[in-house]
Amino acid sequence: MKWKAFPDRIKALEPFSNRFDAFRLAADGCDVLFATYPAGTEIEAHSHETDNWGVITKGEMNITVNGKETSYRPGDWYHVAAGVKHAAHCSVETEEIEFWFSEETSQ
Secondary structure (H helix, E strand, O other), X not given: OOOOOOOHHHHOOEEOOOOOEEEEEEEOOXXXXXXXXXXXXXXXXXXXXXXXXXXXXXXXXXXXXOOEEEEEOXXXXXEEOOOOOEEEXXXXXXXXXXXXXXXXXXX
């Protein structure tokens, strides 16, 4: 199935952020986010208490970790370990599905 944005069923989930469109699906030991970033989105350096895995479904996301920037495109998976400072930016409209695993489930 192809679509230009997340399906309405996904967009009906709990909103997650006011900085970009993201919808949260709570799961035991993991939050699942469906996020859309407008072109030009800049996410400042930050870290999470969760072990994060994501897959790009549309566009391109550039993630910087330890001064190294890596570009991710549709079908590419990335991983940012808990506590690791990182930043991101999207020069084009981008969508992703991201899994935020709590420490207990990140094994």
